[in-house]
Amino acid sequence: MTAPSPGPAGPAGREWWGTDEASVRYGDRLALDHVTFRAVPGRVSAVVGGDGAGRTTLLRCLAGALAVSGGQVRLPAPLRIGYLSAGSGTYPDLSVTENLSFRASGYRLPPAVAGERSRELLERTGLAGARDRLTGQLSGGMRQKLGVIASMLHQPDLLVLDEPTTGVDPVSRADLWWLIARAAADGAAVVLATSYLDEAERAAGVLALDAGRALASGTPEEIVAAMPGTLRVSDAPPDGEARRRAWRRGGRWRVWDPVPGDGAGGLAGAAGAALVPDLQDAVTVAILARELAGARAGNGGPEGGGPR
Amino acid sequence: MTQALAECAGVSRRFGHFAAVDGVDLRLGRGEVVGLLGANGAGKTTLIRMLLGLLATSAGEVLLFGEPPSRRTRQRLGYVPQALGLYDDLTPAENLAFSEAAFGTHPGRGGHRVMPSALPESLRTFSRTVVGSLPLGVQRSAAFAQALAHQPDLLILDEPTSGVDPLARARLWETVAVAAAAGTGVLVTTHYMDEAQECDRLMVMADGRVVAEGTAGQIVGDARVTVVETVGTGSWAPAFAALETAGLPAALVGRTLRVPGADPAEVRRALGPIEASVTGAPATLEERFFELTLTSSRTKAPT
Numbered sequence: 001m002t003a004p005s006p007g008p009a010g011p012a013g014r015e016w017w018g019t020d021e022a023s024v025r026y027g028d029r030l031a032l033d034h035v036t037f038r039a040v041p042g043r044v045s046a047v048v049g050g051d052g053a054g055r056t057t058l059l060r061c062l063a064g065a066l067a068v069s070g071g072q073v074r075l076p077a078p079l080r081i082g083y084l085s086a087g088s089g090t091y092p093d094l095s096v097t098e099n100l101s102f103r104a105s106g107y108r109l110p111p112a113v114a115g116e117r118s119r120e121l122l123e124r125t126g127l128a129g130a131r132d133r134l135t136g137q138l139s140g141g142m143r144q145k146l147g148v149i150a151s152m153l154h155q156p157d158l159l160v161l162d163e164p165t166t167g168v169d170p171v172s173r174a175d176l177w178w179l180i181a182r183a184a185a186d187g188a189a190v191v192l193a194t195s196y197l198d199e200a201e202r203a204a205g206v207l208a209l210d211a212g213r214a215l216a217s218g219t220p221e222e223i224v225a226a227m228p229g230t231l232r233v234s235d236a237p238p239d240g241e242a243r244r245r246a247w248r249r250g251g252r253w254r255v256w257d258p259v260p261g262d263g264a265g266g267l268a269g270a271a272g273a274a275l276v277p278d279l280q281d282a283v284t285v286a287i288l289a290r291e292l293a294g295a296r297a298g299n300g301g302p303e304g305g306g307p308r
Numbered sequence: 309m310t311q312a313l314a315e316c317a318g319v320s321r322r323f324g325h326f327a328a329v330d331g332v333d334l335r336l337g338r339g340e341v342v343g344l345l346g347a348n349g350a351g352k353t354t355l356i357r358m359l360l361g362l363l364a365t366s367a368g369e370v371l372l373f374g375e376p377p378s379r380r381t382r383q384r385l386g387y388v389p390q391a392l393g394l395y396d397d398l399t400p401a402e403n404l405a406f407s408e409a410a411f412g413t414h415p416g417r418g419g420h421r422v423m424p425s426a427l428p429e430s431l432r433t434f435s436r437t438v439v440g441s442l443p444l445g446v447q448r449s450a451a452f453a454q455a456l457a458h459q460p461d462l463l464i465l466d467e468p469t470s471g472v473d474p475l476a477r478a479r480l481w482e483t484v485a486v487a488a489a490a491g492t493g494v495l496v497t498t499h500y501m502d503e504a505q506e507c508d509r510l511m512v513m514a515d516g517r518v519v520a521e522g523t524a525g526q527i528v529g530d531a532r533v534t535v536v537e538t539v540g541t542g543s544w545a546p547a548f549a550a551l552e553t554a555g556l557p558a559a560l561v562g563r564t565l566r567v568p569g570a571d572p573a574e575v576r577r578a579l580g581p582i583e584a585s586v587t588g589a590p591a592t593l594e595e596r597f598f599e600l601t602l603t604s605s606r607t608k609a610p611t
Contacts, residue, residue: 042545044560050473051444139348167390167470169499170594171347171601174559181560185545195471198502198594202561210473220562247478248485250505280474280502287475 022071039189046203082156092136107154141172197280232272319368330516343507386460396440400450445476514604531591554578
């Protein structure tokens with residue numbers, strides 16, 4: 001796809017990190033298919049998509065951990081990147097402090113600087129009391145916070161976080177978002193992967209991936225504005241063909257009409273009221289549209305042969 | 309009053325001096341979907357383990373279908389643990405056959421044959437693939453199908469949709485809604501407020517106690533936050549730092565800052581000379597949850 005101005009593109013001449021039409025091939029499988037993504041200093045960008053969408057592949061490219069098979073990447077020097085891989089990237093049999101000093105030496109940070117910064121970030125996120133505990137004994141949320149702190153210790157120019165908040169409770173999530181905001185306030189371009197759209201809505205720029213391709217990109221508002229067709233909300237699922245264009249949300253049903261004004265599709269008269277969509281609706285529509293198009297192309301067969 | 313599917317009256321569980329669950333009352337009726345919210349350590353898992361009969365209470369009473377939890381009540385219960393509880397090296401159908409044998413729902417002699425109809429349409433495509441090789445969303449549907457196969461009266465879901473895309477999540481919730489419409493009571497724990505909105509009723513736990521209960525709207529009530537909007541790219545950063553220094557930690561949302569538990573005047577003062585619009589706005593469920601959890605930890609200060 002050609003994305004003239006994806007969300008995080010800053011004012012002209014402003015620095016950015018990211019990819020241009022990047023593709024990654026694993027054997028026969030195209031894990032990333034011509035994806036353009038921009039991360040801008042001082043901003044948080046979110047990469048969303050479910051399992052197998054290509055999020056981790058894109059983030060590994062941004063971390064410099066994976067070479068692209070096609071297209072371009074533009075990255076700061078390796079020591080100016082911070083990367084948290086999915087699953088926290090800390091050593092379970094080292095203590096919290098040991099993990100941090102090990103990472104700091106990898107970044108070639110002077111011990112005094114590393115110590116001061118570690119102390120500040122640990123204290124602010126409620127980890128100070130756990131300093132001497134083995135990382136393997138921490139709760140999931142504490143381990144994720146430590147992972148993010150470890151990856152931003154050296155004040156990187158580009159901070160790449162793979163699902164920092166998945167499975168984390170809301171209180172730890174607030175601390176994680178404080179760290180994320182802090183890194184951006186210090187000038188880093190922050191990229192985070194998430195499967196939660198309410199979280200992506202907090203980012204200044206969003207890229208939605210599905211089956212390795214960009215489904216939508218831009219600010220949350222731009223993605224919502226670009227949603228094709230219209231949405232209605234109804235108390236009951238529609239009958240017939242429209243059932244395939246309906247999904248459950250907030251205890252009610254959303255029904256997508258691909259052609260604006262074509263409300264006839266299965267909704268009985270006044271049953272559906274027009275709805276102003278949010279980011280989650282817009283991304284769901286994009287996934288649904290692709291699923292329906294795939295079913296049509298595949299002669300309505302089941303989703304066999306889908307992206308795995 | 310009709311009999312509740314699950315009932316807790318003044319239930320507590322202590323581990324030494326630590327009260328993991330502290331005087332919880334809960335009542336779940338037929339067809340009801342109740343969401344259990346709480347930070348780690350709030351007591352959700354301990355409460356569920358007592359309901360499942362895996363853990364004894366220290367005080368109070370747990371009743372499932374009107375009797376104390378036992379192997380017999382376990383037969384009427386479906387449970388999807390966070391880790392899904394499937395065998396990675398069996399196919400979904402083999403997992404289902406094993407579970408049905410354990411529940412005694414298919415007591416057929418010889419090999420346990422599973423009716424293809426017991427597996428939802430979306431899973432039949434993957435009938436020859438072992439669970440460990442399936443995408444996460446499909447694994448989750450398999451776990452749901454298995455938990456529902458013996459038509460339980462009560463379904464307990466622990467973080468049911470972590471890591472799947474929004475359409476797959478909506479489809480999993482359709483399965484829950486179908487079961488609830490048929491009369492199954494559902495108790496679900498989640499960390500995600502969007503998922504919480506799917507529940508008929510919510511219970512917020514903090515430090516072992518229920519600190520709020522009701523619909524999402526009732527729990528949020530008239531709680532408010534202060535919203536700070538600055539003009540220009542990156543201009544939120546100085547405001548973020550100023551608020552932090554003033555002890556008013558702000559959450560970054562897009563390019564605006566949201567400050568829970570502070571009034572606009574206080575925030576305005578903390579911003580000093582920084583140019584910004586400062587307004588009040590209704591709190592979100594997550595913001596309200598956060599406030600409830602913090603208040604609880606302050607009132608229950610260590611002795």
